[in-house]
Amino acid sequence: xxxxxVEQQCLWCHQVISGxxxxxxxxxxxxxxxxxxxxxxxxxxxxxxxxxxESFATATVVVNSRGTVVGANGxxxxxxxxxxxxxxxxxxxxxxxxxxxxxxGGCGRTVHCDGCGIRRAFTxxxxxxxxxxxxxxxxxRPSADGTxxxxxxxxxxERLDQLVLLRIEPAV
Ligand SMILES: [Zn+2]
Numbered sequence: 001x002x003x004x005x006v007e008q009q010c011l012w013c014h015q016v017i018s019g020x021x022x023x024x025x026x027x028x029x030x031x032x033x034x035x036x037x038x039x040x041x042x043x044x045x046x047x048x049x050x051x052x053x054e055s056f057a058t059a060t061v062v063v064n065s066r067g068t069v070v071g072a073n074g075x076x077x078x079x080x081x082x083x084x085x086x087x088x089x090x091x092x093x094x095x096x097x098x099x100x101x102x103x104x105g106g107c108g109r110t111v112h113c114d115g116c117g118i119r120r121a122f123t124x125x126x127x128x129x130x131x132x133x134x135x136x137x138x139x140x141r142p143s144a145d146g147t148x149x150x151x152x153x154x155x156x157x158e159r160l161d162q163l164v165l166l167r168i169e170p171a172v
Pocket of ligand 1: 010011012013014015034035036038039
């Protein structure tokens with residue numbers, strides 16, 4: 001896809017994005033474009049990918065094709081109130097505290113997950129390559145008094161080959 005004559009640079013290497021397999025900004029709401037070499041490089045280098053995420057002011061996690069969190073930036077750890085060691089290797093729904101995460105089997109293994117906006121956002125993006133932009137999702141977190149605290153989120157996704165970047169913002 002042409003980008004209307006505006007020269008776009010790769011977020012990571014700053015080379016001009018031009019090849020047919022490069023990721024044009026229209027498909028890249030979070031990175032605003034990466035060249036194909038850098039997608040391959042970052043996918044195999046989670047530490048470097050983390051450095052890319054640190055340049056984002058908003059909470060962003062990296063989810064693999066199994067729905068497992070493999071990276072997260074500092075903003076997301078602050079927002080979720082968790083350490084990287086607590087979320088690495090966990091399913092995304094568990095990390096964001098979906099109510100289904102508390103059910104037997106946890107996130108992604110209950111029938112309820114068919115309707116889960118969080119799961120749907122990244123599985124659709126992984127399948128189609130089409131980003132989700134500012135879609136809404138809800139989680140239900142049990143409170144100390146036994147009631148469910150509803151939290152609303154705004155999610156944006158972007159696929160990097162076999163990984164999905166997932167931006168999580170509290171809905172205002
Ligand atoms: Zn690049």
